[in-house]
Amino acid sequence: MNLYIEVLLFSILFIGFFSFYSLLAISKNSKFIAFYTLIISLISLNQILSYYNQAIIIFPIFNSLTGFLLVPLLFFHTITLFNIKNLKFVIYRHFIASIPALCIIIYWIFDDYRRKLLGINNNSYITILIALQIIVYSFILFHFLNDKKLLIRDIKPTLQYRRIRFSIKLFIIQFLITVCLMLENFSANVVLSQYLVLVIFGLLLTALLMILYKWKKIPLFFRDNDKLSHFSHKIKKHLEIIKSDSNYQVLQELQKLMSEQKVFKDSNLNLKTLGNKLNITEHNLSKILMNSYNLTYSQYISYQRLEETKKLLKESINSDIRINEIMYEVGFNSKSAFNTWFKKNSGFTPTEFKKGSQ
Numbered sequence: 001m002n003l004y005i006e007v008l009l010f011s012i013l014f015i016g017f018f019s020f021y022s023l024l025a026i027s028k029n030s031k032f033i034a035f036y037t038l039i040i041s042l043i044s045l046n047q048i049l050s051y052y053n054q055a056i057i058i059f060p061i062f063n064s065l066t067g068f069l070l071v072p073l074l075f076f077h078t079i080t081l082f083n084i085k086n087l088k089f090v091i092y093r094h095f096i097a098s099i100p101a102l103c104i105i106i107y108w109i110f111d112d113y114r115r116k117l118l119g120i121n122n123n124s125y126i127t128i129l130i131a132l133q134i135i136v137y138s139f140i141l142f143h144f145l146n147d148k149k150l151l152i153r154d155i156k157p158t159l160q161y162r163r164i165r166f167s168i169k170l171f172i173i174q175f176l177i178t179v180c181l182m183l184e185n186f187s188a189n190v191v192l193s194q195y196l197v198l199v200i201f202g203l204l205l206t207a208l209l210m211i212l213y214k215w216k217k218i219p220l221f222f223r224d225n226d227k228l229s230h231f232s233h234k235i236k237k238h239l240e241i242i243k244s245d246s247n248y249q250v251l252q253e254l255q256k257l258m259s260e261q262k263v264f265k266d267s268n269l270n271l272k273t274l275g276n277k278l279n280i281t282e283h284n285l286s287k288i289l290m291n292s293y294n295l296t297y298s299q300y301i302s303y304q305r306l307e308e309t310k311k312l313l314k315e316s317i318n319s320d321i322r323i324n325e326i327m328y329e330v331g332f333n334s335k336s337a338f339n340t341w342f343k344k345n346s347g348f349t350p351t352e353f354k355k356g357s358q
Helices: 002-026 028-052 059-080 087-118 125-147 149-154 159-186 190-217 233-238 248-261 271-277 282-293 297-318 323-329 335-346 350-356
Strands: none
Touching: 002 028, 002 190, 028 059, 028 190, 059 087, 059 125, 059 159, 087 125, 125 149, 125 159, 159 190, 159 350, 248 271, 248 282, 271 282, 282 297, 297 323, 297 335, 297 350, 323 335, 323 350, 335 350
C-alpha cells in the first residue's frame, strides 16, 4: 500500500510543478489554477519528506496551512471566469472574513505541535474546519452560479462554458477529497485509513491530470478569459412579440423581414431603408424599437446578425463553409471589422466560437 502511495506522491509532485510552471507562464488569467497546482505539489513534497523524516514534526503543520488554501483558489478561479470588475475587493472581503478561521487554525496547529512533543494523539479540529470551509464556499458558489444561470445558458456552446463546467468539476473533486479526509481522520481502522489516503492522493492526481490534459488539448483553455455574451437571455426574451403591444403589426412585419427575408444581411441596410420596407418613418421605427425592445436600431440589427453568425458557425462544423463566407453572408465586407464585432458581442473570435461548439 505504501508503495502505491509513494508512486502517487511522486507523480503529483512532478506533474504539479510542471503544471504550475506552464500555467503561470501562459497568462495572468490562469494564476489561481496555477497556484492550485503548486499547493497540491507542495503538499505531496511535504508528505514525501515526512515519510523519510518522521522525526521532524513540523511537516503536518505545513499541510494544514496549505490545504486551507485549495478551496479558496478554486472558488476564485471559478468566479474570475465571469469577468467580475471588483475582483480585488471580493478577494479582500473574503480574506478579512477568513481571519478568525486562520487564527483558530494557527492555534490548533500549535496545539497539535504541543501534543506531538508530549507524545499525545493529535486533534481533529483542523480537519473539521477545512470541512466547514468547503461547505461555506460550496454554498456561496451555488448561489453565485444560480444568479448567473441565464448567462451560462447563453454561452453553453462556447469555450467559456467549458471553462466554467471544468472548474465546477475540480470543485466537486475537492469536495470528495474533503469527505475522504474527514473519514480518514476519524477512522480507527488502520487499513481503511490507508485506503482513504490512497483515494485522497488519487483524486489530487486526477485533478492535476485533468488540468494538464485540458492545457495540452486546447491551448486557449487557460490562456484567455473571454467576456460573456453582450446579448443576455433577457434581451432574447424582450424580442418576443407581445400581442397587446400597440405596434404589434409593425413588429410582426419586422420579424418576417428578419426571419424570412433576412434583410439584416444587406451591408447597405440602414434605419431609413428598413423604415421604407415597413412603410413607416425612420423616427417612428427607432421609437418602436426602443419602446418595445429597449434597443437602438444598431443594437437590434447587431443582435440579428450575431444570432445568424452563431447559427452558421455551428453548421459549418459539419460542412465546408468557411468563416470568410459566413462574414459576407451576414453583411460584412471586412474580416478585421467582422472579427472585432463578433469578439465584442460574443466574447470570442469566430474561430474560438466554432472550436468551442464542437
